[in-house]
Amino acid sequence: xxxxxxxxxxxxxxAESSLAEEQQLKEAAANAIESEKGxxxxxxxxxxxxxxxxxxxxxxxxxxxxxxxxxKARPRLxxxxxxxNIAASILLVTGATYSVLFVQNQQQKAIASELAFEEAKSALxxxxxxxxxxxxxxxxxxxxxxxxxxxxx
Amino acid sequence: MTKEHFTIHVLPLxxxxxxxxxxxxxxxxxxxxxxxxxxxxxxxxxxxLMAVQNVEAWSIRMTRNLSYDKxxxxxRKMEDIESVPISFVANSFPAEVTENADLIEAVKDIxxxxxxxxxxxxxxxxxxxxxxxxxxxxxxxxxxxxxVNLFRARQKIKSKLLQLINYxxxx
Numbered sequence: 001x002x003x004x005x006x007x008x009x010x011x012x013x014x015a016e017s018s019l020a021e022e023q024q025l026k027e028a029a030a031n032a033i034e035s036e037k038g039x040x041x042x043x044x045x046x047x048x049x050x051x052x053x054x055x056x057x058x059x060x061x062x063x064x065x066x067x068x069x070x071x072k073a074r075p076r077l078x079x080x081x082x083x084x085n086i087a088a089s090i091l092l093v094t095g096a097t098y099s100v101l102f103v104q105n106q107q108q109k110a111i112a113s114e115l116a117f118e119e120a121k122s123a124l125x126x127x128x129x130x131x132x133x134x135x136x137x138x139x140x141x142x143x144x145x146x147x148x149x150x151x152x153x
Numbered sequence: 154m155t156k157e158h159f160t161i162h163v164l165p166l167x168x169x170x171x172x173x174x175x176x177x178x179x180x181x182x183x184x185x186x187x188x189x190x191x192x193x194x195x196x197x198x199x200x201x202l203m204a205v206q207n208v209e210a211w212s213i214r215m216t217r218n219l220s221y222d223k224x225x226x227x228x229r230k231m232e233d234i235e236s237v238p239i240s241f242v243a244n245s246f247p248a249e250v251t252e253n254a255d256l257i258e259a260v261k262d263i264x265x266x267x268x269x270x271x272x273x274x275x276x277x278x279x280x281x282x283x284x285x286x287x288x289x290x291x292x293x294x295x296x297x298x299x300x301v302n303l304f305r306a307r308q309k310i311k312s313k314l315l316q317l318i319n320y321x322x323x324x
Contacts, residue, residue, distance in 0.1 A: 012307065013307050013308065013311045014304065014307075015300060015303040015304035015307055019282060019284055022279075023282075038318070039314045039317050039318050040314060042259075043263065043310070043314055046256060046259045046260055046263070047260075047279050047280065049256050050172065050176070050256060050257075050260050050280050051172065051279075051280055051281070051282060053168070053171065053172055053175065053253060053256075054168040054171065055167055055168055055171050055185065055188065059167065059185065059188075059189070060164060060167065062189075063164075063167075063189060063192055063193070064156075064160070066189075066193060067156065067159075067193070067196050068156075070193075070196070071156070
């Protein structure tokens with residue numbers, strides 16, 4: 001006796017079958033006598049057997065044990081990621097502060113040198129003005145001296 | 154997420170994740186290691202996991218990524234092994250063959266010639282029992298892409314089976 005429903009098998013190969021129909025096919029293939037399965041039957045049987053593969057109970061036990069061990073382990077105040085983030089933040093803040101201070105320092109230096117320049121300039125101007133005044137006084141004295149010598153003669 | 158919540162909502166995915174990993178790496182012990190690693194990672198990320206809408210899809214993606222990483226690593230290891238004398242390699246393989254080895258080999262053989270996208274859809278539909286709609290969401294594909302790729306994958310497998318049947322008849 002044939003194990004398969006040809007209509008569903010055709011739908012299967014055309015990718016038009018539903019999951020329920022496919023399940024039906026796989027069940028039928030699994031229940032068929034080995035000699036009547038043929039290659040198609042073996043194929044559906046393989047799919048069904050693979051879909052039923054599972055992990056044994058020891059897997060879950062071992063996993064839960066590992067989870068419990070992790071939980072019992074002393075809780076870390078900071079995870080690696082948190083420490084990394086904090087270090088990056090400190091670096092960023094330090095860098096930014098240093099940059100601001102550096103810029104401020106440069107600005108203050110620029111202002112100070114500008115002030116010094118202005119003061120030197122005004123001092124030089126004053127000196128120049130006084131020198132000019134001195135020159136005119138010298139001229140007057142020289143004129144006075146010349147006139148005095150003329151009178152003596 | 155409490156341990157209880159994790160046990161109820163995440164741990165039941167273990168067999169699905171195992172079959173999925175196995176359908177990528179085709180090695181039982183490696184697939185077990187992958188599932189264990191994925192579940193421990195999910196436990197580590199339990200706070201973040203509370204915000205994840207579809208934990209199953211998230212777990213499947215994690216399993217896929219880790220499986221391919223392990224595959225890459227093991228293929229690199231195999232390249233190294235190939236440079237070692239044969240007698241040494243032969244002695245390092247376990248003599249015991251698992252009872253599922255034939256089945257795993259058969260599924261590997263079925264999937265062997267499929268392109269990667271068809272393989273992925275085949276895994277999710279045939280081995281994990283996801284519907285086309287779920288596959289669309291898992292792989293971010295549209296309805297037609299899933300349907301066409303599933304159709305092509307099945308057609309390839311069908312012609313392979315027919316070849317085997319014809320070969321058997323000619324014998």
